[in-house]
Amino acid sequence: MTETHRLPTRSDFAHVTEWVFDLDNTLYPHHIDLFAQIDRNMTSYVSTLLGLSREEARAIQKRYYLEHGTTLQGLMIHHGINPSEFLEMAHAIDYGVLSPDPHLGEAIRALPGRKFIFTNGSVRHAEMTARALGILDHFDDIFDIVAAEYVPKPAGSTYDKFMALHRVDTAHAAMFEDLPRNLLVPKALGMKTVLLMPRDDSREFGDAWEKKTDEDLHIDYTTSDLTDFLTRLIDG
Template identity: 75%
Template sequence: MKQLDRLPTKADFAHVTDWVFDLDNTLYPHHVNLFSQIDRNMTAYVSALLTLDPVAAKSLQKQYYRDHGTTLQGLMIHHGIDPNDFLEKAHSIDYSVVPADPALGEAIKALPGRKFIFTNGSVRHAEMTAQALGILENFDNIFDIVAADYVPKPAGDTYHKFMKLHRVDTQRATMFEDLPRNLLVPRALGMKTVLLVPRNMEYEFAETWERSSEEDDQIDYVTEDLTGFLQRLIG
């Protein structure tokens, strides 16, 4: 992919005062595969809720994820579940598999301006993950699925809710994400957009529709190394 070879300069981001990071597969690399634990928990939840075998439950779970942005949103729409119960069970995982990343923490800390985590997960999940990485203290706030009234990215209203709450000037902000479709709205709002991809573009754990392509014109930069990317911006 040609964008992967386009390295940023400090000047490209000199105007940025608000740095917005997705959580899963963004603040930690794809190969950590923390989300596989959440994925299994969600499949088990769907299986128990609807008395489906694991294969059928996983298929329905993925359909809801693809169609509604999160499995949770699909379950709320079609089955009226308690979102808090779902989030608690989905995020009952082992965070010790996430390696500490002090270099990433130092890079985020050195960025000029405010730093946010903007996730379709819960605050607790974001805190536990960021704590495992050793970077939690470097963020000003976490905007989660509860703050979004359970309406996930890529819904435009959710981005606008985040921007309004934190008074983010989109012309002076940048968004880091691992899902191309979640960068459509930020790019339209004037934000710089950075897509995180797996090492060597090996999408071992991603659905086909989650992967980047040459047609993703909403993406300004693509990187497989978040720490290295940020280090270039802080000189």
């Protein structure tokens, strides 16, 4: 059985030169709950599109998310929507809830090698989020849902597109995510895998199937503090 470490050492990641980060609930903590705004916007979109109550729309929204990886993918498959319009509406949010995080920025900057944002959202959303956090300039590139041809993580083909585009050596790579299922493929590809978890376990974030269980042996490390975790890799 693979042990899930909470306190890494520098030597554990000494071989890593490719650093891949999810965006939402990864580069900022769960408790900020920025994604709640996006979630409400998506519910409104589905409600208007299908002429349903918010409760009915949310049920469909969540079913598509579970079955297809994103609500967007489900809406494209079943209703032929324009993905650009959906993404623009979904990400019409207040980024002011985020504050610059200079300590996180310094930790990311100090990591050896290349750094990427790999998100099921849009480039604009990633740029707005990372800019609000004061960390945008520390990344080499952003791979978004458009670059993935709207096929979201955890699809293996999407990881293949990302790896091929940036010629990522997975044997020297690490991936940081907040959803356990999105780390299955990276682990199979030989990457170090790190799961970001809520700081307050008493609060509910997401659905049960989104949470880590004892069966998630593809997760090498868990942490609720990305800055502390990265700092250990630099200073440890």
